[in-house]
Amino acid sequence: MGDGAKSGFFAMKNKSSAVIPIAAVSHARPAVAVPAIAVPATGRLLDRLGRPMTDLRISVTDRCNFRCSYCMPKDVFDKDYQYLPHSALLSFEEMTRLARLFAAHGVRKIRLTGGEPLLRKNIEGLIEQLAEIRTPAGEPLALTLTTNGSLLERKAAALKAAGLTRVTVSLDGLDDAVFRQMNDVDFPVADVLAGIDAAQAAGLGPIKVNMVVKRGSNEQEILPMARYFREHHAGRVVLRFIEYMDVGATNGWRMDEVLPSAEVIARIAAEFPLLPLEAAAPGETAQRWAYADGGGEVGVISSVTQAFCHDCSRARLSTEGKLYLCLFASAGHDLRPLLRGSASDEEIASAIGHIWQGRADRYSELRALRGPEAGDSSDAHDKAPRRVEMSYIGG
Ligand code: SAM
Ligand code: SF4
Numbered sequence: 568m569g570d571g572a573k574s575g576f577f578a579m580k581n582k583s584s585a586v587i588p589i590a591a592v593s594h595a596r597p598a599v600a601v602p603a604i605a606v607p608a609t610g611r612l613l614d615r616l617g618r619p620m621t622d623l624r625i626s627v628t629d630r631c632n633f634r635c636s637y638c639m640p641k642d643v644f645d646k647d648y649q650y651l652p653h654s655a656l657l658s659f660e661e662m663t664r665l666a667r668l669f670a671a672h673g674v675r676k677i678r679l680t681g682g683e684p685l686l687r688k689n690i691e692g693l694i695e696q697l698a699e700i701r702t703p704a705g706e707p708l709a710l711t712l713t714t715n716g717s718l719l720e721r722k723a724a725a726l727k728a729a730g731l732t733r734v735t736v737s738l739d740g741l742d743d744a745v746f747r748q749m750n751d752v753d754f755p756v757a758d759v760l761a762g763i764d765a766a767q768a769a770g771l772g773p774i775k776v777n778m779v780v781k782r783g784s785n786e787q788e789i790l791p792m793a794r795y796f797r798e799h800h801a802g803r804v805v806l807r808f809i810e811y812m813d814v815g816a817t818n819g820w821r822m823d824e825v826l827p828s829a830e831v832i833a834r835i836a837a838e839f840p841l842l843p844l845e846a847a848a849p850g851e852t853a854q855r856w857a858y859a860d861g862g863g864e865v866g867v868i869s870s871v872t873q874a875f876c877h878d879c880s881r882a883r884l885s886t887e888g889k890l891y892l893c894l895f896a897s898a899g900h901d902l903r904p905l906l907r908g909s910a911s912d913e914e915i916a917s918a919i920g921h922i923w924q925g926r927a928d929r930y931s932e933l934r935a936l937r938g939p940e941a942g943d944s945s946d947a948h949d950k951a952p953r954r955v956e957m958s959y960i961g962g
């Protein structure tokens with residue numbers, strides 16, 4: 568049984584408000600064992616589908632000050648929701664130790680996420696430690712962070728000084744009323760825009776701004792967002808539209824609320840002609856387009872209509888030290904007992920290597936093969952193991 572199940576600290580409410588311990592249905596997993604045959608870190612680690620591990624996302628907290636309905640709906644993440652206790656969280660030293668071992672296996676980029684990563688106390692201290700890590704070739708890692716932007720104006724300069732390379736800001740609309748409704752805590756859009764300006768001024772660019780598009784909720788914001796970032800930040804902010812995904816088990820996802828990226832691009836191109844761009848790097852999730860008049864670029868992340876599992880190189884580490892091989896996984900591999908036991912770096916690296924070598928996850932491709940309604944609350948979906956929440960595993 569996994570440690571989450573033992574302590575019983577995961578709990579959520581279902582629609583009829585009975586408390587269901589999430590650990591019992593999804594997180595239970597034996598602690599990872601050190602493999603009998605060592606898997607040494609060689610700087611290149613391939614999974615069963617030949618995909619290298621180059622990207623690590625670390626969730627630094629499962630808490631957030633927003634309640635976006637597609638991620639942490641208010642009726643589930645309410646005052647009774649039980650978050651991870653402090654003792655369960657990896658310390659910054661533990662995260663850094665693991666990050667160093669992932670880098671030895673080939674990770675080049677680390678993204679801090681959550682929950683809302685800027686809520687974790689002294690996150691700058693973690694960034695400072697991660698900035699010391701070098702790849703086998705002696706290069707520093709690219710260190711990025713995804714944030715809802717609410718605390719960015721205050722923190723941008725300190726994040727840059729600590730060694731953060733870039734920042735991605737989530738923003739689901741420009742209209743204040745729409746934005747307040749999307750975050751569901753009445754947070755004003757002006758403060759996030761000020762955070763983006765502060766990040767720009769601090770040198771955390773090029774900034775990416777991500778907008779999740781939910782049909783019928785914020786689709787009318789697509790063009791105002793495109794116009795705003797062309798006018799105010801042309802060439803310095805890359806705006807990306809994300810298809811609403813069936814992550815987790817609480818957002819009540821329905822296919823008819825997904826606005827396909829092709830439609831987003833058609834709407835923008837009707838006002839601003841676009842030219843397709845090549846992917847900047849292998850494994851890049853976004854398809855990129857340049858404004859034909861030189862006004863910068865936009866991107867779309869089409870996780871639902873055009874799955875990109877074939878070159879998914881991302882590993883995910885939860886706040887309590889479980890390694891997840893896919894955003895849609897229902898269980899993680901618990902590295903914390905190794906960290907807090909007597910395992911050596913070589914043994915932990917070997918365990919990580921063994922886990923990645925066994926990876927064959929490709930949820931979104933399989934969803935696409937099942938047909939357009941797959942992933943909704945059909946019988947098949949209800950019978951599948953409960954997937955972890957995005958706020959827990961990190962976006
Ligand atoms: N709180 C931070 C933020 O919002 O940027 C970081 C964590 S959040 C889970 C990371 C990203 O996941 C955000 O850009 C958010 O919009 C995205 N996200 C969350 N739920 C999603 C869903 N159901 N579909 C698509 N994107 C989602
Ligand atoms: Fe919080 Fe980010 Fe999830 Fe919104 S998407 S609820 S800001 S973790």
Ligand code: SF4
Pocket residue numbers: 875876877879880881892893894895928929930931932
């Ligand atoms: Fe990667 Fe899983 Fe997303 Fe496919 S569904 S791209 S394997 S995280």
